[in-house]
Each structure stands twice: as structure tokens, then as C-alpha cells.
Amino acid sequence: MTNFVEELRWRGMLQDIMPGTEEKLNEGMTSGYIGFDPTADSLHVGHLTQIMTLIHFQRAGHKPYALVGGATGMVGDPSGKSDERNLQTEAMVEHNLAGMKKQLSKFLTFEEKGNGAVMVNNNDWFKDMNLFTFIRDVGKHITVNYMMAKDSVKRRLDGDSGLSFTEFCYQLIQGFDFYYLWKYHNCLVQMGGSDQWGNIVTGTELIRRKDAGTAYAITTHLIKKADGTKFGKTESGAVWLNPERTSPYKFYQFWLNASDDDTKKWIRIFTLKTKEEIESLEKEHDAAPHLRILQKALAEDITIRTHSEEALETAIKTSEFLFGNGSLEFFATLSDAQVLEIFEGVPQFELSRQELQQGLDASTLLAEKSSVFASKGEAKKLIQGGGVSLNKEKIKEATAIFNTEHLLNGKYIIVQKGKKNYFLLIAV
Structure with missing residues (x-):
């Protein structure tokens, strides 16, 4: 059995600890819990510190x-919030619970024997409790x-929005959660972010x-950039941890x-790498920061555990395609939904398939039929300087002709202006 508190300490995660807690944990297997509010049908990276805490536990x-x-x-x-949150219906909460259960199962081992993780829902003990009993x-x-006297209450009372009786009671409700789990599940420890101390x-x-x-x-410390x-x-x-809300590619890129500075903290918090492994990676990184060795190690580790090795591979290939020398063969494997995910936020222009079929010269395609350039003159100038690529190949002449044969997946043309400015042309 390893020392859980020491693990949090060297990773820079530990904020507050009640006297006697470390000694109690060192006596043997102890049950402890963390609470998650089902405010959405997916957890997000802000929850990862607490997920990692349970993993280390x-x-x-x-x-x-x-x-x-x-x-x-x-x-x-009310903890850490300046305004009252919108209340949810029971149906919304049930929908969100299902999504969260699925995600937590990726990180924790749930089984009945030994120290297998257990999921509980406080509605099970609150649903039949009336106000007078409470x-x-x-x-x-x-x-x-x-x-x-609690800081979270004081801040809201001193603020403009005030504090409703509903939220004022929250600490009693959470307090009873702890009491119930202590009494009926022998949970001796509650963990959470530092805003939950009260x-x-x-x-x-x-x-x-x-x-x-x-x-x-x-x-544990609240993570700040x-x-x-x-x-x-x-x-x-x-x-988000749900790939339908945040694609694995965007998750990896985050x-x-x-x-x-952030990566040197985060690789300790969000990976299971040992102190020796991390210190070795830091030395490699400091010797060649431009290679972003630490960032890659962090991104690969957390993407695999949140999604899968296959999702990581797709994310890396997508990154190589956009920012390196990735192949068009990879692009051909993407669905329309994946293409639009990758190019979300990138300027997109619709082209007439009929006009493209007849052939358009580069300056007309990029200045008149789309707004990649403000004018044909601007387009010609940058093309002549070698600064424009179409489907990953540099355009050599402004008079070069492009037609429907240049459509990727029968629908798209990818324009690159300079190194990082992308545009997506879509034939309709």
C-alpha cells in the first residue's frame, strides 16, 4: 500500500488536510468519496483533478x-459561484447521471470485491425524506x-445577487451525504476541491x-492557468470528456x-507517470523546448485514458495533416462530421459545383468565388511569393486551373494561406 497523501503532496495536488487523516489512511484500506454534480451529461477537464484523486486513492x-x-x-x-445556478428537472438529472457513470467507468475499476469503486446517488436516501424529518x-x-461563518456563504451575502434559502441549505445537504456514507458505507474520508472545504x-x-x-x-488545489x-x-x-461534445482531436490539442509552465504542473496532476519519469521528461524538454516533449507526453497520456489509443492516433494524424506533412490519404478516411469538427472555427465558403466543373483559375477561385483574399491582386501577389497551398500543394501560378477533380472526398478544397491560416471550400 502506497501513501496516498504523500502521492498527492509530491504531485502538487494537496491543499488542506484535517489532522489525523494521513495517519488513519496509513492504517489500512479506508473508504472515501468525492461528489460530482450532474449539471451536464458529460464531465469536463475541470473534473479531472477529482477523478485523478479517486484514481490515486x-x-x-x-x-x-x-x-x-x-x-x-x-x-x-453556492461554493465558488457568484450567481445562483438554474435548477434542473429530475429527467435532466437522470440523463446526465447516465453519461457520467459511463465516463467514470473509464478511469476507475468498479467491482464488488476488495477496493473496487462504488457509485452512489444521493437521491436514493433523499427521495423519501420530508422537510420535517430533515x-x-x-x-x-x-x-x-x-x-x-462559511466563506462561500459570506461572499454571496456580501455580493449583489444574495443567497437563496435553497443554496444556504446546501452545506447541510452535503453534510448529510457524508453522514449517510459514513454510517452506512463506512466512508471515513471526503475529498474535493479546495472550494469544498467548508x-x-x-x-x-x-x-x-x-x-x-x-x-x-x-x-486539492483548484487548477489555474x-x-x-x-x-x-x-x-x-x-x-468535455464526451467525444460528441469535444472531439478527441480538440481534446488532444488542448x-x-x-x-x-502549465505543462510542468499538469503532467504531475493528470498523468500516472512516476516522479522519475516526469523528471526525465523535463530534462529532455528543457534541452529542446521547441520539440514540446512534455506537452506531447501529457496530451498522449490523458487522451488515451479519456478516449482510446485509436482516438489518439486519429488526433495525431489530424494534427500532422493540419500542421505538418500529413497525407491526403488520411483525409480520405474522415467522415463529413469529422471534417467539419476539424475545421470548426475555420472560415468556410460554399462553391458552385457547376462553376467549378467548368474550371476556375486560382485567383478567381480564391478572391471572387470565395473570400480567402480581398482581391485578385492580393491573391496573385501571395501565390507568386509561394505562400498559398491548395490541398497541401503550393499553387505555382495564379492562372493555374482548378476543377471538380481537385475536390477531396468529392466535396472539399483545403486552402492554406501562410503556415497556419486555413480555409475550407465546400462544393454545393
């Missing part, structure tokens, strides 16, 4: 519980003074006051494009 010989908040997902947690059996043990401690306090029991708490922007967000929105 299980690898250290402990028994991980993943609590999906079927009940709390219909309420909303305020009698839970509310009487925690004072309003105690609840008001809610987690409310749970340990409820266990102490209600049953004179002892429970423990651990939180070195440039101050929010981790897990891109210009097009959140980076990690590949990380800064050196």
Missing part, C-alpha cells in the same frame, strides 16, 4: 466512492452561526455532533497547446 489500496448528486443536482451549490434529524445539529467540514461536524463519530477531510485564464476553458467553451 484506489491505486493506494483504498476504496473509492463516486457520489453523483441526483438530489443535490436539483438544488445548486430539519429534525439534521438541521438541529448545526447552528445558523456555524453556517454563516461543506466537507460541515459533514465531519454533523457526524461528530449527531453520532459522536470521527471523519476526515482532504482537499499560468496566464490567469480559467483552466478547462477555450474560445469555443468547456473542454493539452498539446499548454504553456511550459
Whole structure:
């Protein structure tokens, strides 16, 4: 059995730990849990820190519980939020739960024996509980003074939007989750992001006051990017674990494009590589930063575990096609949906198949029939300078003729202006 807390510590993940927690974990197999709110039918990279925490917990010989908040997902947690969240219907929550279960199964080993992971839904113990039972059996043990002292509550009370009674009660609800899992599943530890410390401690306090029991708490750092922007967000929105929401190619690119400073932190947090392996990779990277050795190692590791080796291979080939010397044979293997995924955000122009069939010279194709260039003169100038490629081949003359034979997959023409500016022409 490895030391779970020490593992979090050297990886730079550990934020807060309740006294006695490390000693308790070192005594032998211990059950612990992390809660996930089903606010969407997919987890995103912002959840990966907690997923990795459960992975390390299980690898250290402990028994991980993943609590999906079927009940709390219909309420909303004020921690770390400036506004009240929209409430969800029971049907929405059930749909989201199914997607999350499927994803968590990729990271954790779920089995009944030994330290196999267990998934629980707090709606199972809240669905038959009425208000009077809750305020009698839970509310009487925690004072309003105690609840008001929490930072998450103070911030919202001092803000413009205030705090509803619904969200004010959230820490009691999460506290009862901990109590229930402690009492009926022997979960002695609750883990979570550092913004959850107040809610987690409310749970340990409820266990102490209600049953004179002892429970423990651990939180991990909230991940931030070195440039101050929010981790897990891109210009097009959140980076999801569901390939239908974020393609494996874009998922791979998110990690590949990380800064050196971020990658040196993230490779410790989001991979299972050992300290020696990481330090060796760092030396290689520092000797030749332009090769982006660390970024590639991080992107490959997390893409395989989130998706598959096949998805990684497609992501790499797509990257090579767009930014290197990838072959047109690879493009021919892509479906229309995959092509549009790859070129999402890239300027796209429709061409008349009939006009293309008759043949169009390069400057007309790129300036009049599309808006790759503002004018024929601008197109000619850059073509003569060798700065324009069509279907990965440089255009040598502005008078070169292109027709439907140049359509890839019978539908597309890929134009490249300079090294990184892509345009997709679609014959209709």
C-alpha cells in the first residue's frame, strides 16, 4: 500500500488536510468519496483533478466512492459561484447521471470485491425524506452561526445577487451525504476541491455532533492557468470528456497547446507517470523546448485514458495533416462530421459545383468565388511569393486551373494561406 497523501503532496495536488487523516489512511484500506454534480451529461477537464484523486486513492489500496448528486443536482451549490445556478428537472438529472457513470467507468475499476469503486446517488436516501424529518434529524445539529461563518456563504451575502434559502441549505445537504456514507458505507474520508472545504467540514461536524463519530477531510488545489485564464476553458467553451461534445482531436490539442509552465504542473496532476519519469521528461524538454516533449507526453497520456489509443492516433494524424506533412490519404478516411469538427472555427465558403466543373483559375477561385483574399491582386501577389497551398500543394501560378477533380472526398478544397491560416471550400 502506497501513501496516498504523500502521492498527492509530491504531485502538487494537496491543499488542506484535517489532522489525523494521513495517519488513519496509513492504517489500512479506508473508504472515501468525492461528489460530482450532474449539471451536464458529460464531465469536463475541470473534473479531472477529482477523478485523478479517486484514481490515486484506489491505486493506494483504498476504496473509492463516486457520489453523483441526483438530489443535490436539483438544488445548486453556492461554493465558488457568484450567481445562483438554474435548477434542473429530475429527467435532466437522470440523463446526465447516465453519461457520467459511463465516463467514470473509464478511469476507475468498479467491482464488488476488495477496493473496487462504488457509485452512489444521493437521491436514493433523499427521495423519501420530508422537510420535517430533515430539519429534525439534521438541521438541529448545526447552528445558523456555524453556517454563516462559511466563506462561500459570506461572499454571496456580501455580493449583489444574495443567497437563496435553497443554496444556504446546501452545506447541510452535503453534510448529510457524508453522514449517510459514513454510517452506512463506512466512508471515513471526503475529498474535493479546495472550494469544498467548508461543506466537507460541515459533514465531519454533523457526524461528530449527531453520532459522536470521527471523519476526515482532504482537499486539492483548484487548477489555474499560468496566464490567469480559467483552466478547462477555450474560445469555443468547456473542454468535455464526451467525444460528441469535444472531439478527441480538440481534446488532444488542448493539452498539446499548454504553456511550459502549465505543462510542468499538469503532467504531475493528470498523468500516472512516476516522479522519475516526469523528471526525465523535463530534462529532455528543457534541452529542446521547441520539440514540446512534455506537452506531447501529457496530451498522449490523458487522451488515451479519456478516449482510446485509436482516438489518439486519429488526433495525431489530424494534427500532422493540419500542421505538418500529413497525407491526403488520411483525409480520405474522415467522415463529413469529422471534417467539419476539424475545421470548426475555420472560415468556410460554399462553391458552385457547376462553376467549378467548368474550371476556375486560382485567383478567381480564391478572391471572387470565395473570400480567402480581398482581391485578385492580393491573391496573385501571395501565390507568386509561394505562400498559398491548395490541398497541401503550393499553387505555382495564379492562372493555374482548378476543377471538380481537385475536390477531396468529392466535396472539399483545403486552402492554406501562410503556415497556419486555413480555409475550407465546400462544393454545393
